[in-house]
Amino acid sequence: MIDYGLDLSAVPRDHALPDLVAEGDELDALVSAAPDWSRPTPAAGWTIAHQIAHLAAADANVLTAIRTPGAFDPEPKDADADAAAGAAGPRSALLDRWRTGRAELAAALRDVPLDHAFPWFGSQATAVLMVPLRLMETWAHGQDVFDALGVAHRPTGRLRHVAALGVAGLGLSFYAAQSPMPAEEVRVELTGPGGELWTWGPEAAAQRVRGSALDFCLRVTHRRSRAETGLTAVGGDADKWLDIARVFL
Template sequence: MIDYGLDLSAVERALALPDLVAEGDELDALVAAEPDWSRPTPAAGWTIAHQIAHLAAADANVLVAVRTPEAFAPEPEDADVVAAAGAALPRAELLKRWRTGRGVVAAALRDLPLDQPFPWHGSEVTATLMVPLRLMETWAHGQDVYDALGAPHRPTGRLRHVASLGVEGRTLSFYAAQLPIPQEPFRVELTGPDGETWTWVPDDAAQRIRGSAFDFCLRVTQRRPLAETGLTAVGEDARKWLEVARVFL
């Protein structure tokens, strides 16, 4: 086998970073054109302003974790309180804060050494993981805004990052639901936005998930109940996974 000295983590980060930026820019275009940020979103008690405030606060937390890890609080602040404080800001100020913050975060994650871990709410992560995590959160909270405005959320190839996190989050899903963690392999087959098939793990796995990547991402980010997706499962554990699926605690 030839070793080309290729750092796959570096490749993954290089591929994901433009997608993170694009995801933020797409949501930016939507909310910048909407004058009324007091419109409610599907998240109880959260308006469009709350959603943007949450994203801005999370970006600020990433910068603290990266730049001054010793000052990073291990326990997250109350998300409702933080979002409410940000939502109280003038719309133009909040939009500027979010735009500036996400740009700085993208640059910081681009320049961070790949082997340099930093704290993140009871654990440690690297830039390779944080880039898709920020993309996933931007996409998920963006979905709430799209739903609030009744606007279609066009699926893109960027969903592969979210879907990958969802697949990796299987153990987390069972753990959070206080269920035994299945030990046998699962196969996931998702149809991407352009009709391509995205697959994970063995061909012969008895536990199987099939459906569109968009539906899978909606489910693992808990933006849609299972009954409102076209996802199908083969195997008891696969069905249970879809019932409890999540990518965050």
């Protein structure tokens, strides 16, 4: 099982899954109205079509893992090659494939038992983890598309799922950076889109990260550098974390 060090079951699937669907629908409305899918996005070498092709391929991988786990290939894929292959075909076919895959994946994640583990890259996963993971990736790649089109990406309460994965990714961040794990827990205090406060970690912790939920999500998904956010840190470990923060390898 992938160990993100956080109890993601605190958000029931019947709340998280509609958020995943809504995130995909929002991006769908944006790209459906975009006249040119060949426009470059902030990801080097990736157009809007590459971004949608990548999301479609990732959804298909999850479906395979759930439906036919024996056919799932646990070796990491070449994301650039997969995206290029998907982007090479007709836009209408890619859009249809992405839409169909999103709908089938939502149904599969709704129906699979919560404690049913299925294979994933390097480990295993469950619907409890996969729903926010798919939402995070849809939001992050969607951000690339919003940026490419010069359209403001309005933050919503769905960011809480992304932020929770970001907090859970503290250990992953230090592991990937080959840095020692923090000896103390870190308190994270984020301001949500509606002005609400989202918190994780002990209230009395000396190590702290503060800022907007949007900035934190942009940082952990590597859509913005630390300097481009208003995030602040108290304590050496918290400060280091903001430099190396990530939510995926």
